[in-house]
Amino acid sequence: MSGMHQPANGNLSFGNVVNQAVLHAIDFEDVALSREGARLIHLGARAVLRQFMPGADAEKLTPSQAVALFVDKVFWEENSGGLIMCAEVAEKSLCLPIPSAHWKVRDEGVVIQ
Template sequence: MSSAEQSGYRTSFDEDHGVEPVLHAIDYEDVALTHEGARLVQIGAQAVMRQFMPGMDFENLTQAQAVALFVDRLFWEEHSGGLIMCTDVADKSVCLPIPSKHWTVRRDQLGTLQ
């Protein structure tokens, strides 16, 4: 996250949780979103497109396309268990917070964590 987004996120996080966030980078291939998590990303991606890509058809953006827009940088927040998904648009980093109940670490076919 850029310093401006980090500062805003930290202030918001501090107010909500009373502690400074501890972020850990995580690979997008290790993340599984719930249906609601993917819907939240789609709503966020549509808002980003509306603001930064006004010529694009954001109304018909699929959930898969929306998620693909936000796989540049992902972070797991240690205290809340939430996921932060980021993309770079118009010389800015835009990050979406995904609550812990709407994502998990992907499991392999044997059911073990990767």
């Protein structure tokens, strides 16, 4: 297994004091997505292509290409248990939230396809 956490300059946090989100960087290789989680990423990646790469054919984007687009930064959100997957596009970070029910930490030695 590749190691649970990506190097980060500490935890990232945002939000208000009452409901403050705490993000922990994790390695994308340690993430297993549900079928619905992969579908959400596929839909998000198509939208990103349409907006930032209009010359690309978003409809030909495969699910694995879509997931590969959103592995630049991956975070686990402590309060909700959700996952946030980010792509670096046009010098911006575009992030997709994945609900906690649609991802888990990959079991060591198990390949998820």
